[in-house]
Amino acid sequence: MSTRKSIYHLTKGIRDRLDAFIMRxxxxxxxxxxxxxxxxxxxxxxxxxxxxxxxxxxxGGEDIPSLGDISPDHGRIAADRRWRSFFLEGYGYQRQENRARVPVTSALIDRIPNLCTATFSVLEPGCHIPRHRGMTKAMLTYHLALHVPRDREKCWIQIEDHGQMHVHPWSAGKSILFDDTYNHEVWNNTDDTRYVLLIQVRRPCRWPARVLMDIFFTAVRYSRFVQDVRRNLDDRAVQSPLTA
Known part of the structure; x- marks a missing residue:
């Protein structure tokens, strides 16, 4: 059984109840x-x-690994190796070797409260991320568009809302904030590469939902899902050490 399955699928029976509690x-x-x-x-x-x-x-593209190679538990949604991710922080773990290369970005994300993850997300030409949904309403997902193909109408994220899929093309320098438990799908049907700063933060909640979220995120931090990513990134850092 994959790690992704152990987290996502085995919690399927209780996720709706947890999300309902958080939303209260x-x-x-x-x-x-x-x-x-x-x-x-x-x-x-x-x-x-x-x-x-x-x-x-x-x-540079060679320094940004395919998400599916770093996190195989993303399974089918990261099967297209043209989706690349440069990890800066995840669930309390900071990638110091990566952060050292992007000091301005690192300083800015350090000022974001309740940060869960921060990466540069890169879609190479022709990349498609199939329709999927996130694991919990305890997080919100944020995109800051950094480089968008000139033909931006062919590079977009589609997000479901009340049974209808709505297209949201990126625009350089602009933001999108969404709840990724709603089905969403991504395309880059251009001959250029799309870059965004992808951040996940805790949903603002009152007590006692914050207590439940503390427990949840602690469990995720020590799960195989996160630890496998850490190990793969550690191995990559050893194989490709930074040079002065």
């Missing part, structure tokens, strides 16, 4: 897509988007 105490409504500026830190990221973009672009 949520400080935000149950929406698929939000005004990103409900998060105060979004403005600062947008003001610095060009500096963040420059750091991401300088990394």
């Amino acid at each position: 105490f949520s400080l935000l409504p149950d929406l698929a897509v939000f005004d990103p500026h409900v998060m105060f830190w979004v403005k600062e990221l947008e003001q610095n988007w060009e500096r963040i973009r420059d750091e991401a672009i300088r990394l």
